[in-house]
Amino acid sequence: MKKAPTIRDVAAAAGVSVSVVSRVLNPESGPVAPAKREQVLSVISELGYRPRAAARELSAGHALTVGLVVTDLANPFFAQLADRVVWEARSHGVQVVVMTTQEDPHLEAESLDTLLDRSVGGVIATPTGGNVEKWDRLRDLGVNVVFVDRAIAELSDVDVVSIENSDSARRATDHLIALGHERIALITGPASTSTGRSRIGGYRAALESASISPDPMLVRDVPFRGDGGGDAVGSLLASPDAPTGLIVANTAQVQSSVRRLVQMGVRIPDDLSVIVFDDNPWTELTSPPLTAIRQPIGMLALHSLELVLGRMQGRLPAGARTIEVMADFVPRSSCAAPARLATSKSATR
Amino acid sequence: MKKAPTIRDVAAAAGVSVSVVSRVLNPESGPVAPAKREQVLSVISELGYRPRAAARELSAGHALTVGLVVTDLANPFFAQLADRVVWEARSHGVQVVVMTTQEDPHLEAESLDTLLDRSVGGVIATPTGGNVEKWDRLRDLGVNVVFVDRAIAELSDVDVVSIENSDSARRATDHLIALGHERIALITGPASTSTGRSRIGGYRAALESASISPDPMLVRDVPFRGDGGGDAVGSLLASPDAPTGLIVANTAQVQSSVRRLVQMGVRIPDDLSVIVFDDNPWTELTSPPLTAIRQPIGMLALHSLELVLGRMQGRLPAGARTIEVMADFVPRSSCAAPARLATSKSATR
DNA sequence: TACAAAAGTGGAACCGGTTCCACTCGGTTA
DNA sequence: TAACCGAGTGGAACCGGTTCCACTTTTGTA
Numbered sequence: 001m002k003k004a005p006t007i008r009d010v011a012a013a014a015g016v017s018v019s020v021v022s023r024v025l026n027p028e029s030g031p032v033a034p035a036k037r038e039q040v041l042s043v044i045s046e047l048g049y050r051p052r053a054a055a056r057e058l059s060a061g062h063a064l065t066v067g068l069v070v071t072d073l074a075n076p077f078f079a080q081l082a083d084r085v086v087w088e089a090r091s092h093g094v095q096v097v098v099m100t101t102q103e104d105p106h107l108e109a110e111s112l113d114t115l116l117d118r119s120v121g122g123v124i125a126t127p128t129g130g131n132v133e134k135w136d137r138l139r140d141l142g143v144n145v146v147f148v149d150r151a152i153a154e155l156s157d158v159d160v161v162s163i164e165n166s167d168s169a170r171r172a173t174d175h176l177i178a179l180g181h182e183r184i185a186l187i188t189g190p191a192s193t194s195t196g197r198s199r200i201g202g203y204r205a206a207l208e209s210a211s212i213s214p215d216p217m218l219v220r221d222v223p224f225r226g227d228g229g230g231d232a233v234g235s236l237l238a239s240p241d242a243p244t245g246l247i248v249a250n251t252a253q254v255q256s257s258v259r260r261l262v263q264m265g266v267r268i269p270d271d272l273s274v275i276v277f278d279d280n281p282w283t284e285l286t287s288p289p290l291t292a293i294r295q296p297i298g299m300l301a302l303h304s305l306e307l308v309l310g311r312m313q314g315r316l317p318a319g320a321r322t323i324e325v326m327a328d329f330v331p332r333s334s335c336a337a338p339a340r341l342a343t344s345k346s347a348t349r
Numbered sequence: 350m351k352k353a354p355t356i357r358d359v360a361a362a363a364g365v366s367v368s369v370v371s372r373v374l375n376p377e378s379g380p381v382a383p384a385k386r387e388q389v390l391s392v393i394s395e396l397g398y399r400p401r402a403a404a405r406e407l408s409a410g411h412a413l414t415v416g417l418v419v420t421d422l423a424n425p426f427f428a429q430l431a432d433r434v435v436w437e438a439r440s441h442g443v444q445v446v447v448m449t450t451q452e453d454p455h456l457e458a459e460s461l462d463t464l465l466d467r468s469v470g471g472v473i474a475t476p477t478g479g480n481v482e483k484w485d486r487l488r489d490l491g492v493n494v495v496f497v498d499r500a501i502a503e504l505s506d507v508d509v510v511s512i513e514n515s516d517s518a519r520r521a522t523d524h525l526i527a528l529g530h531e532r533i534a535l536i537t538g539p540a541s542t543s544t545g546r547s548r549i550g551g552y553r554a555a556l557e558s559a560s561i562s563p564d565p566m567l568v569r570d571v572p573f574r575g576d577g578g579g580d581a582v583g584s585l586l587a588s589p590d591a592p593t594g595l596i597v598a599n600t601a602q603v604q605s606s607v608r609r610l611v612q613m614g615v616r617i618p619d620d621l622s623v624i625v626f627d628d629n630p631w632t633e634l635t636s637p638p639l640t641a642i643r644q645p646i647g648m649l650a651l652h653s654l655e656l657v658l659g660r661m662q663g664r665l666p667a668g669a670r671t672i673e674v675m676a677d678f679v680p681r682s683s684c685a686a687p688a689r690l691a692t693s694k695s696a697t698r
Numbered sequence: 699t700a701c702a703a704a705a706g707t708g709g710a711a712c713c714g715g716t717t718c719c720a721c722t723c724g725g726t727t728a
Numbered sequence: 729t730a731a732c733c734g735a736g737t738g739g740a741a742c743c744g745g746t747t748c749c750a751c752t753t754t755t756g757t758a
Contacts, residue, residue, distance in 0.1 A: 001489060001490065001491045002489055002490060003490075004465075004490055006743090006744055006745080007744060007745060007746095008744080008745095016707080016708085017707065017708040017709075018708085018709095018744090018745080018746090019707070019708055019709080019746090019747085020706085020707065020708080022745070022746060022747080023706095023707095023746095025745090025746095026746080029746075029747075030705095030706085030707095030747090031704090031705055031706055031707090032706075032707090033705085033706060033707090036706085036707090050462060050465060050466050051466065051744080051745065052407070052466065052468060052743090052744055052745070053466045053467045053468070053745095054403045054406035054407045054412065054467075054468055054743085054744080054745085055407055055713090055743075055744035055745035055746085056744085056745055056746075057403035057713090057745090058401070058403045058404055058407055058712095058713045058714065058715085058743090058744080058745070058746095059712070059713045059744085059745055059746045059747080060713085060745090060746075061713070063403065065446075072432050072436075073422065073428045073429070073431050073432035073435065074428065074429050074432045076425065076428070079422045079423065079425065079428030079431075079432075080422070080423050082422045082428075082431075082447070083421050083422035083423045083428075083449065086422065086447050086448065086449050087421075087449060090448070090449075090456075090459075090460075095446050095448075095463060095467065096446065096447055097414075097444050097445065097446055097447075098431065098435050098445055098447050099435065099439070099444075100432065100435050100436060100439075107439075110439075111439075113399060114444060116353075116399060117399050117400065117401065117402045118402045118403075118444065119401060119402065119403055140350060140351055141350065141351060141352075141353055142350045255630055255631070255634075258634055259630075259633075259634060262634055280631065281604055281608075282604070282629065282631030282634070282635070284608075285604075285607055285608060285611055285631070285635050286631075286634050286635060286636070287635070287636040355713090355714055355715080356714065356715060356716095357714080357715095365737080365738085366737065366738040366739075367714090367715080367716090367738085367739095368716090368717085368737070368738055368739080369736085369737065369738080371715070371716060371717080372716095372736095372737095374715090374716095375716080378716075378717075379717090379735095379736085379737095380734090380735055380736055380737090381736075381737090382735085382736060382737090385736085385737090400714080400715065401713090401714055401715070402715095403713085403714080403715085404713075404714035404715035404716085404743090405714085405715055405716080406715090406743090407713090407714080407715070407716095407742095407743045407744065407745085408714085408715055408716045408717080408742070408743045409715090409716075409743085410743070
């Protein structure tokens with residue numbers, strides 16, 4: 001087991017001081033005679049020298065690393081987000097430390113402490129909603145924070161990147177209304193999250209424009225974890241006045257909801273028209289392929305990273321920025337006009 | 350923006366030397382009087398002191414970090430693997446830096462250099478197959494390497510964790526043979542990978558046991574990236590002597606293959622019986638639900654991390670270890686006896 | 699030709715931990 | 729009572745970079 005060369009090894013081999021080597025490594029930090037620069041560079045490649053990140057971090061006070069804090073990578077949404085973030089970060093020479101919270105504020109707090117130990121320059125996170133003071137402390141210590149997909153009401157001065165939640169929910173609802181649906185159910189994230197509230201808002205706005213009076217029983221805000229989506233589907237369809245259209249706007253619950261629909265043998269779109277917030281590749285392999293709101297995950301990742309890196313390099317003006325990107329509406333075969341039969345059936349009960 | 354307290358701040362506030370604080374932090378490194386220990390601990394919690402990871406790394410020479418090198422996190426297999434690795438690592442106080450290679454040896458090499466800069470204690474990787482000398486150099490510099498899912502023939506002295514590839518392929522093949530299939534196609538990973546070869550081996554063994562002569566045209570080893578699976582499906586089914594059974598044993602190509610089957614309107618299992626190597630939750634939401642070989646990803650993650658951490662702590666005997674875990678066979682509705690019609694149709698051509 | 703400004707260089711402190719070592723102080727043992 | 733041992737402590741070097749500063753050598757300008 002060999003030992004990796006250090007900057008002093010390089011200096012000695014090149015017959016210069018460590019200062020010169022360091023200046024070759026960081027060109028902005030001072031002048032070096034062209035001849036010596038060549039000399040040093042050749043010794044570096046000959047020895048295979050690479051500067052230790054830890055040493056650089058120690059003296060710089062912060063690392064060229066960003067933390068990515070998400071619920072879990074088993075969720076395709078976060079997996080793809082992580083994939084894009086890692087990819088973009090790489091092209092900027094930045095590493096990504098991934099932490100998962102399982103939607104548990106306690107684990108989230110632990111993750112933030114760990115990232116603080118590591119002196120990360122920034123954090124991209126989908127916050128659980130707790131730990132308000134912890135996020136504040138993090139920012140106070142100079143860590144740049146960007147929330148993605150969700151925001152926290154109590155932390156209004158944090159950068160946020162998300163899709164246009166209200167607009168997306170509105171478009172999905174409008175689509176069903178245009179097909180003739182009047183009883184449209186919405187399964188969405190907790191009303192305590194900005195995402196949940198905005199999507200409910202967009203849904204309500206669409207109903208109001210169509211002069212359909214909203215039925216609170218048709219709106220189900222379920223937690224991001226657990227089987228809340230499936231349960232909501234079950235209880236919605238068990239109702240005597242069951243909906244003819246369903247929008248699953250809680251990304252984490254799409255799979256659970258669709259699974260329940262399949263298990264119950266619900267015929268789509270005959271019995272129920274369905275729109276899901278998910279661009280999982282498998283949604284078009286189900287039968288029928290599901291009409292979906294596709295979140296432009298690459299854009300979310302790109303903007304998040306741009307914000308974090310921009311702040312880290314101090315090239316962004318002060319003041320929190322909110323970036324909302326458009327989501328795509330992808331019509332497939334899971335929506336149709338409501339069946340006469342279904343309408344009369346619910347009417348006769 | 351405040352400044353985080355350092356060990357010297359703690360020492361000063363507690364009226365002791367930094368040595369004492371350090372010994373409180375690392376109990377094995379020396380004695381501390383019980384009274385002073387209490388004193389120091391109380392100052393630590395009062396100041397909210399946390400040791401900087403970079404400083405510790407610098408003097409220790411290596412970090413409490415492991416690198417995870419996979420193709421991409423958009424692949425559910427790697428996403429779940431990463432999820433479990435991150436989770437297990439957390440419970441050991443270890444952080445995970447994720448790097449993706451896009452199956453490109455050049456990007457892989459870059460990732461390894463980066464991990465070296467970061468002085469990671471270990472690397473868990475799905476190797477692309479190239480960079481043999483680079484992997485060697487990494488190990489030579491004291492980085493513990495564990496390959497997961499695949500091995501590299503040229504690197505025989507590296508720990509490997511994978512499923513029982515041969516056995517799994519054999520079981521899938523046996524299942525189709527038992528149903529009466531004789532023309533069974535196999536889509537698998539490149540024959541240059543251990544995984545690909547083992548699965549072909551298991552498949553051939555099953556055929557031989559049943560005295561079915563293998564047809565080389567029915568075995569397609571396609572790259573992990575790209576649309577090789579879909580193309581293979583297309584060309585297999587276009588053949589005058591098309592198979593009645595199909596095993597997709599290249600995890601990365603399952604989605605592409607199934608997509609093509611759906612696009613071509615192939616009736617499953619009437620026209621074709623299908624078994625996939627994938628435990629993607631969506632495989633049971635397709636119609637029909639797909640019979641699958643489920644890789645115990647949690648086990649792969651657990652064993653990989655145990656190996657890496659075990660080596661890092663030097664509590665494992667020398668010599669490479671190979672761990673193969675059993676995969677589950679999950680029968681669903683995508684397999685049936687071959688249709689007479691299909692048989693006669695292919696016979697009449 | 700004289701002198702100021704700029705380019706180039708190396709020494710040394712510093713970042714925040716860990717660890718070796720010398721030292722003091724009590725209590726045992728010969 | 730002297731020699732010895734171990735627990736407990738603080739000083740200082742060290743890990744491998746970066747950066748400030750003092751110093752020497754060019755170069756440019758009056």
